[in-house]
Amino acid sequence: MAQLLDFKCPSCGGAINFDSQIQKMKCPYCDTEFEMDAVKQYEEAIQNEHEQDDFTWNIKADSNWQEDELNNYAAYVCMSCGGQIVGDTTTSATSCPYCDNPVVIAGNIAGDMRPDYIIPFKLTKEQAKQGLRNHIKGKRLLPKQFKDENHIDKIRGMYVPFWLFDTKADANFRYKGTKTSTWSDSDYVYTKTSYYSILRSGNIAFNSVPVDASSKMPDDLMESIEPYNIAELTDFNAGFLAGYLADRYDVPADDCIERANHRVRQSTEDRFRSTVSGYKTVAQENSNIKLSDGKANYVLYPVWVLNTSWQGEQFTFAMNGQTGRFIGDLPLDRKAYWKWFGLIALIVAVLAYAAAWLFLR
Amino acid sequence: MKQKKYLNAITLLLSVIFTVLLIPFNVDAQMIPDERLLPRLVDNADLLTNSEEEKLLDKLDSISEKHQTDVAIVTVYSLEGKTATEFADNYFDYNGYGFGPNRDGILFLISMEYRDWAITIHGSGIETFTDAGQRYMTEQFLSYISDAEYAKGFNKFADLSDQFLKQAAKGEPYDYGHLPKKPLAWYWLPAAIGLGVIIAFSVVGGMKANLKSVRRKVGADDYIAADSFVLTDQRDIYLYSNVTRTAKPKESSSGSSGGGSRGGSRTHTSSSGSRHGGSSGKF
Numbered sequence: 153m154a155q156l157l158d159f160k161c162p163s164c165g166g167a168i169n170f171d172s173q174i175q176k177m178k179c180p181y182c183d184t185e186f187e188m189d190a191v192k193q194y195e196e197a198i199q200n201e202h203e204q205d206d207f208t209w210n211i212k213a214d215s216n217w218q219e220d221e222l223n224n225y226a227a228y229v230c231m232s233c234g235g236q237i238v239g240d241t242t243t244s245a246t247s248c249p250y251c252d253n254p255v256v257i258a259g260n261i262a263g264d265m266r267p268d269y270i271i272p273f274k275l276t277k278e279q280a281k282q283g284l285r286n287h288i289k290g291k292r293l294l295p296k297q298f299k300d301e302n303h304i305d306k307i308r309g310m311y312v313p314f315w316l317f318d319t320k321a322d323a324n325f326r327y328k329g330t331k332t333s334t335w336s337d338s339d340y341v342y343t344k345t346s347y348y349s350i351l352r353s354g355n356i357a358f359n360s361v362p363v364d365a366s367s368k369m370p371d372d373l374m375e376s377i378e379p380y381n382i383a384e385l386t387d388f389n390a391g392f393l394a395g396y397l398a399d400r401y402d403v404p405a406d407d408c409i410e411r412a413n414h415r416v417r418q419s420t421e422d423r424f425r426s427t428v429s430g431y432k433t434v435a436q437e438n439s440n441i442k443l444s445d446g447k448a449n450y451v452l453y454p455v456w457v458l459n460t461s462w463q464g465e466q467f468t469f470a471m472n473g474q475t476g477r478f479i480g481d482l483p484l485d486r487k488a489y490w491k492w493f494g495l496i497a498l499i500v501a502v503l504a505y506a507a508a509w510l511f512l513r
Numbered sequence: 514m515k516q517k518k519y520l521n522a523i524t525l526l527l528s529v530i531f532t533v534l535l536i537p538f539n540v541d542a543q544m545i546p547d548e549r550l551l552p553r554l555v556d557n558a559d560l561l562t563n564s565e566e567e568k569l570l571d572k573l574d575s576i577s578e579k580h581q582t583d584v585a586i587v588t589v590y591s592l593e594g595k596t597a598t599e600f601a602d603n604y605f606d607y608n609g610y611g612f613g614p615n616r617d618g619i620l621f622l623i624s625m626e627y628r629d630w631a632i633t634i635h636g637s638g639i640e641t642f643t644d645a646g647q648r649y650m651t652e653q654f655l656s657y658i659s660d661a662e663y664a665k666g667f668n669k670f671a672d673l674s675d676q677f678l679k680q681a682a683k684g685e686p687y688d689y690g691h692l693p694k695k696p697l698a699w700y701w702l703p704a705a706i707g708l709g710v711i712i713a714f715s716v717v718g719g720m721k722a723n724l725k726s727v728r729r730k731v732g733a734d735d736y737i738a739a740d741s742f743v744l745t746d747q748r749d750i751y752l753y754s755n756v757t758r759t760a761k762p763k764e765s766s767s768g769s770s771g772g773g774s775r776g777g778s779r780t781h782t783s784s785s786g787s788r789h790g791g792s793s794g795k796f
Binding site for chain 2: 162163184185186187190191193194197287290291292293294320324329336338339340341342343344345346347348349350351352353354355356357358359360361362370371372373375376378379412415416418419422423427479480481482483484489492493494495496497498499500501502504505508509512
């Protein structure tokens with residue numbers, strides 16, 4: 153019993169001791185009473201929480217390009233925006249998918265990392281154009297130029313480099329939960345609040361969490377066209393690149409890990425939290441996540457891309473080349489915005505006034 | 514013969530007594546004249562300019578002739594110790610207001626001394642201008658008079674009387690539950706515009722939000738390996754509880770609901786013995 157004297161009150165943090173009269177633990181500061189067993193379990197759980205989070209990854213060593221691949225493909229660089237792409241050497245005239253300026257051969261790709269896997273294009277250019285048309289349909293505040301067919305024709309297929317992270321996570325969570333019940337007599341309303349310490353331990357595995365490995369491609373845009381179906385991931389073969397461009401990888405896995413960790417942590421927290429139910433309030437008090445068996449693969453994902461500048465601003469649209477998910481922020485036509493605003497405000501005001509005139513006199 | 518003489522004497526005596534009894538009554542109580550003695554607008558308190566007076570009188574005359582009911586306005590400086598209702602009733606009766614044998618009419622009186630007003634109605638006016646109707650009318654025009662816009666207020670009174678008389682001619686006078694619709698309160702205009710602006714903002718805001726589709730993913734839920742989530746320990750430990758109490762708010766006794774407005778007009782009898790309806794107050 154002696155060591156129990158060190159226990160801290162879960163309610164106020166003061167030192168609690170055993171009250172022999174009631175045969176329970178009692179806090180001398182806030183008068184809260186505890187069952188002996190509950191205090192013991194709670195204290196044990198806290199004792200085990202000193203471990204640090206551990207997010208370590210093994211990044212797979214890359215394989216080398218084959219001889220014929222080196223001969224047929226070259227790295228290009230855009231003289232205008234500095235964008236770097238990979239394409240086959242036979243495509244003599246290629247323009248930069250980001251800024252539409254011509255690109256020049258920068259050299260061979262021998263020094264580049266060879267992708268481990270690729271998801272080949274499944275959707276054609278025609279389908280991509282249709283995707284764009286659907287995307288802009290019904291958008292009343294879109295400037296008219298954006299509906300122009302010539303413009304839509306510039307959409308291009310491009311392989312975008314990604315890091316895919318696989319990992320297992322072991323996690324421990326402690327939450328504080330409350331349950332309340334109320335009852336009343338003739339004079340008072342009583343509220344009873346019960347406090348619980350909720351412990352959850354377990355593990356969860358993640359497969360192929362993607363992080364955009366091209367600095368030129370906006371990360372948020374790439375996350376928006378997720379998810380890709382990784383069942384269709386195949387071993388990389390440069391033949392898949394024929395007729396398409398490939399964005400050149402330039403963000404090493406180490407720099408991408410943080411984003412992957414963030415997403416893994418979020419999902420792990422959400423999943424564990426979802427097992428806590430039946431409480432009025434739940435607050436996470438402690439968490440500990442350890443990753444194991446982490447590895448990263450370098451892959452190419454198919455994306456249909458259209459870049460447009462409008463009034464000095466760059467708008468990039470992207471379509472998932474596998475699933476057809478089309479994403480891209482569209483510019484706002486200010487004039488149309490205020491026109492619609494005025495029209496709607498006028499109609500609603502007139503209708504509201506008419507309704508008031510009819511019914512509220 | 515002697516008996517007849519006695520009878521004559523008694524008759525004479527009785528007539529003398531009657532006459533004696535009647536004389537002070539007749540002297541004190543004025544006669545109700547057959548004809549209207551005063552115009553339909555009497556501005557003793559001199560609240561109107563001559564041209565306003567002229568126009569208003571024309572209006573009152575034409576309304577009165579049209580509906581065969583006197584619509585009159587009287588302004589005085591003092592009620593001479595009477596209540597506003599008594600004064601208005603007497604003014605109506607002893608100055609011969611009222612159209613036809615039933616002396617149909619309405620008279621609006623204001624007295625400047627203590628800022629009293631009264632409406633008196635008589636004859637068919639009692640049906641035309643019900644209590645609820647008078648309340649409606651005063652709500653519409655009394656505020657002008659309170660603001661010293663007398664010409665405006667009197668004209669409004671005349672117009673409202675016209676409207677009420679017109680409705681009564683249809684056989685269904687305005688009454689409780691059957692009043693003309695009031696003009697919409699002024700604040701409905703800004704309220705409607707405000708509503709329009711708010712709704713328009715939310716609609717175009719929605720249209721604007723429609724243009725945005727790029728969003729970062731928050732988690733990696735799409736990549737959780739199937740059936741990989743396993744809980745190895747799951748404990749919910751009850752720690753402690755506490756009870757708080759709050760006093761119940763004392764229920765306030767429900768206010769008595771008012772008598773409720775009934776339709777029709779309550780009437781009273783004026784000093785001349787005729788039945789009047791009406792209302793009065795301060796402005």
